[in-house]
Amino acid sequence: AQSVSQHNHHVILSEAASLELGCNYSYGGTVNLFWYVQYPGQHLQLLLKYFSGDPLVKGIKGFEAEFIKSKFSFNLRKPSVQWSDTAEYFCAVVKAAGNKLTFGGGTRVLVKP
Amino acid sequence: GAVVSQHPSWVICKSGTSVKIECRSLDFQATTMFWYRQFPKQSLMLMATSNEGSKATYEQGVEKDKFLINHASLTLSTLTVTSAHPEDSSFYICSARESLYEQYFGPGTRLTVT
Numbered sequence: 001a002q003s004v005s006q007h008n009h010h011v012i013l014s015e016a017a018s019l020e021l022g023c024n025y026s027y028g029g030t031v032n033l034f035w036y037v038q039y040p041g042q043h044l045q046l047l048l049k050y051f052s053g054d055p056l057v058k059g060i061k062g063f064e065a066e067f068i069k070s071k072f073s074f075n076l077r078k079p080s081v082q083w084s085d086t087a088e089y090f091c092a093v094v095k096a097a098g099n100k101l102t103f104g105g106g107t108r109v110l111v112k113p
Numbered sequence: 114g115a116v117v118s119q120h121p122s123w124v125i126c127k128s129g130t131s132v133k134i135e136c137r138s139l140d141f142q143a144t145t146m147f148w149y150r151q152f153p154k155q156s157l158m159l160m161a162t163s164n165e166g167s168k169a170t171y172e173q174g175v176e177k178d179k180f181l182i183n184h185a186s187l188t189l190s191t192l193t194v195t196s197a198h199p200e201d202s203s204f205y206i207c208s209a210r211e212s213l214y215e216q217y218f219g220p221g222t223r224l225t226v227t
Contacts, residue, residue, distance in 0.1 A: 036218075042220070043117075043206070043218050043219060043220040043221060044157075044206070044208075044218035045218075046215070046217075049215070090156060090157070099145065099162070099210065100147075100159055100162065101147075101159070101208075101216060102159075103156045103157045103158075104156060105155065105156045106155070106156045108154075
């Protein structure tokens with residue numbers, strides 16, 4: 001069965017710092033990849049997604065992610081974070097022929113003002 | 114973007130009673146809806162896939178008779194937790210699929226069983 005690993009459980013950083021969250025998956029076939037964000041007290045929102053094409057994907061709120069197939073990775077980045085980026089971030093994967101999202105364990109990000 | 118609502122947002126019930134949670138896609142039709150469970154400080158675990166007009170498909174380890182899912186229309190799916198026990202206390206989240214791979218998530222329902 002496929003699995004998704006997010007290696008950072010908690011990240012604390014200051015405003016204007018750069019952010020990178022790791023995501024690795026175990027499935028060897030074609031996959032579609034997602035990053036979701038859950039702000040405190042709110043529901044999951046899609047940040048960005050990768051289906052095919054350019055492996056560098058740009059999402060909302062200045063986030064981007066790079067799909068590196070050889071490393072089975074889909075790391076999320078933001079060059080300069082804001083206090084409002086405090087949230088929990090989830091990486092998710094679905095097989096290209098499937099419909100079930102598999103989520104990583106999530107990374108809680110705290111941005112200090 | 115597409116909106117998914119859940120009702121109630123928070124429910125407290127006594128052990129042994131049943132609780133129904135509704136999930137609605139407000140501005141699109143969803144042939145497939147998903148039910149997840151999220152434990153504190155943990156990720157979302159898929160419980161079941163709900164297809165309109167047919168029986169739900171449950172993930173391994175999820176009790177079908179305990180977590181009854183009904184997807185009677187293209188905009189509504191319900192999850193009923195039957196004979197609830199304290200260990201069923203959790204955050205239940207639904208999602209609805211608009212396109213082949215894009216899912217929109219509801220705000221979740223916090224269930225507390227006393």
